[in-house]
Amino acid sequence: DAKTTQPTSMDCAEGRAANLPCNHSTISGNEYVYWYRQIHSQGPQYIIHGLKNNETNEMASLIITEDRKSSTLILPHATLRDTAVYYCIVRVGRDDKIIFGKGTRLHILP
Amino acid sequence: GAVVSQHPSRVICKSGTSVKIECRSLDFQATTMFWYRQFPKKSLMLMATSNEGSKATYEQGVEKDKFLINHASLTLSTLTVTSAHPEDSSFYICSARGLNQETQYFGPGTRLLVL
Numbered sequence: 001d002a003k004t005t006q007p008t009s010m011d012c013a014e015g016r017a018a019n020l021p022c023n024h025s026t027i028s029g030n031e032y033v034y035w036y037r038q039i040h041s042q043g044p045q046y047i048i049h050g051l052k053n054n055e056t057n058e059m060a061s062l063i064i065t066e067d068r069k070s071s072t073l074i075l076p077h078a079t080l081r082d083t084a085v086y087y088c089i090v091r092v093g094r095d096d097k098i099i100f101g102k103g104t105r106l107h108i109l110p
Numbered sequence: 111g112a113v114v115s116q117h118p119s120r121v122i123c124k125s126g127t128s129v130k131i132e133c134r135s136l137d138f139q140a141t142t143m144f145w146y147r148q149f150p151k152k153s154l155m156l157m158a159t160s161n162e163g164s165k166a167t168y169e170q171g172v173e174k175d176k177f178l179i180n181h182a183s184l185t186l187s188t189l190t191v192t193s194a195h196p197e198d199s200s201f202y203i204c205s206a207r208g209l210n211q212e213t214q215y216f217g218p219g220t221r222l223l224v225l
Binding site: 034036038041042043044045046049087094097098099100101102103 | 114116144146153154155156159201203205207211212213214215216217218219221
């Protein structure tokens with residue numbers, strides 16, 4: 001069973017920030033939050049992960065609430081190439097399996 | 111990021127034949143490889159996990175005699191779909207992780223169509 005809840009789909013205007021929410025209310029203290037995305041007919045791509053601090057890399061930012069029960073992935077300046085299904089996954093760490101839920105289908109609108 | 115390739119990218123076969131799909135890590139040694147299956151408009155489903163030189167560990171409901179996995183080297187894992195049937199038609203995706211890598215890297219997928 002996926003341990004996360006995400007909206008089924010979202011729209012975002014090109015050039016704007018895309019904010020994708022994820023609820024993980026049953027997350028354990030030793031579980032990380034990972035984000036992957038899958039562009040149509042391709043393999044998933046790793047985006048970012050975090051434990052409790054906010055994280056930023058060249059692709060996105062990850063904001064985790066203080067109680068760790070939810071998080072938000074932020075794509076700062078969305079482009080058409082960011083159209084994909086975004087998966088929020090919780091796992092203990094690198095040795096834990098990646099179990100994909102249904103994800104959020106993000107549409108970037110021109 | 112690290113590169114994982116799959117071959118072939120797509121394959122069509124007749125019912126009852128066997129099909130082999132290769133997964134290669136191109137620029138790192140993959141101590142662990144994973145195989146997933148994805149049906150249209152569905153999420154990825156983990157089939158099995160394999161560690162180099164060991165037998166694969168299959169997820170519940172996945173037939174190990176039908177989906178043969180070999181991980182004989184640190185850069186290559188193969189998935190053989192034996193006696194394929196139309197219901198095996200799917201998108202098969204592998205991922206790989208190196209000894210000191212934090213995360214898994216996914217291949218581009220192989221689309222299998224069984225007629």
